[in-house]
Amino acid sequence: MNTHIEEVTIRVKSIFNEDKTKRYLRTYEFTDVEDGVICAVIIYSPRMSDAFLSGTTTQRAYMLMQNHLSQPVREMRVISLVPTLAINDNLPYVESQLDETNYHYVEETLQEVEASGGMIIVGWGSPGRLMHHATSYKSLFADYESNMYCIGTTAKGEPQQIRMANENTVLEAFNNESVKPKFRIVKETKKEDDSM
Numbered sequence: 001m002n003t004h005i006e007e008v009t010i011r012v013k014s015i016f017n018e019d020k021t022k023r024y025l026r027t028y029e030f031t032d033v034e035d036g037v038i039c040a041v042i043i044y045s046p047r048m049s050d051a052f053l054s055g056t057t058t059q060r061a062y063m064l065m066q067n068h069l070s071q072p073v074r075e076m077r078v079i080s081l082v083p084t085l086a087i088n089d090n091l092p093y094v095e096s097q098l099d100e101t102n103y104h105y106v107e108e109t110l111q112e113v114e115a116s117g118g119m120i121i122v123g124w125g126s127p128g129r130l131m132h133h134a135t136s137y138k139s140l141f142a143d144y145e146s147n148m149y150c151i152g153t154t155a156k157g158e159p160q161q162i163r164m165a166n167e168n169t170v171l172e173a174f175n176n177e178s179v180k181p182k183f184r185i186v187k188e189t190k191k192e193d194d195s196m
Contacts, residue, residue, distance in 0.1 A: 008030065008031070008032045009031040009032070010028055010029065010030055010031070011027075011028075011029040011031055012026065012027070012028055012029075013025075013026070013027045013029070014026045014027075015105065017083075017101070020085070021084065021085055022083035022084055022085060022099070022101075022102070023046040023080070023083055023085055024079070024083050024101060024102050024105045025077060025078070025079055025105045025109070026046070026077070026078040026079075027075060027076070027077050027078075028058070028062075028075065028076045028077075028078075029074070029075045030072075030073060030074060030075070030076075033072045033073065033074040034074070035071070035072070035074070036071055036072035036073050036074030036075075037069065037071050037072075037073060037074060037113075037116045037117050037118035037119075038073075038074060038075045038076075038077065038112050038113050038115075038116040038118045039065050039069075039073050039075070039076050039077070039113060039118040039119050039120065039121070040076070040077045040078075040079060040109050040110070040113050040118070040119075040120045040121070041057065041058070041061040041076065041077070041078045041079070041120075041121050041122075041123070041162065042079050042080065042081065042106070042120060042121070042122045042123070042124065043057060043078065043079075043080050043081075043123055043124055043128075043161070043162070044080060044081055044082060044124035044125060044127045044128040044131075044161075045080050045081070045082045045083070045084055045085070045127070046078070046080050046083065046084075046085050047085075055163075056163045057078075057123070057161070057162045057163045058076075058078060060162050060163060060165045060166075061076070061078075061121050061123075061162050061165075062076055063165070063167060064121055064151070064162070064165055064169060064171060065119065065121065067167070068119065068149070068171050069118075069119060071117065073118070074116075077109050077113075079102075079105055079106050079109050080102070080124075081102075081106075081124050081128045081131040081137065082099070082102070082128075082131055083099055083101075083102040098131070098134050098136060098137075103136055103137070103140075106137075106140065107140055110140065110143075110144045110147075113144075113147060114144060114147055118147070119147055119148075119149060120144065120147050120148045120149070120174075121148075121149050121150065121151075121162060121171070122148055122149070122150050122159040122174050123150060123151065123159050123160060123161045123162035123163075124158065124159060124161070125154060125158060125159070125160060125161040126154050126156065126158055128158060128159075129156060129158050138176065141174075141176045142176055145173075145174060145176045148173070148174035148176075149171040149172065149173060149174055150171065150172060150174045151164060151165045151169050151171060151172070152164075152172065153175070157175060157177075159174060
């Protein structure tokens with residue numbers, strides 16, 4: 001019997017807040033790839049905290065990246081517009097607070113993806129509409145729009161959720177200028193330190 005065993009390790013790293021109610025970043029590092037690119041997926045909100053479970057969105061995003069890129073993916077990062085972990089499918093439709101820690105991870109990821117020559121797939125659907133139009137995100141996405149793709153858009157122009165993709169899905173360029181919501185983002189305020 002002629003067989004060949006190939007072992008590949010995927011290193012998974014997640015960054016949470018202290019009480020694990022928010023996940024800022026999940027990284028999948030493919031340790032067998034040396035000269036690949038870093039890619040990212042931006043979704044509305046993370047669905048689970050277990051680092052060893054990967055959902056439909058993650059699997060489909062990776063499939064799309066492999067279909068679209070000529071280079072191998074060395075690292076895939078999953079980031080969210082809103083870092084609050086969803087414990088079920090009843091996600092809040094809008095989140096009115098801009099989380100500055102989360103914004104830092106989104107910005108850092110976009111910079112590193114661009115530097116590596118990778119791509120960003122966005123797919124927050126209608127729930128992400130309000131946060132997408134926060135001034136901070138709108139400006140940030142304008143800087144990286146040339147590397148951003150989606151699988152299509154909602155009626156209001158927001159990128160469709162990635163879980164809707166299949167092996168025949170063709171990526172299209174992301175348009176950062178979708179229809180603006182009628183609401184405003186309230187910037188999260190930092191509490192003053194009373195010990196001073």
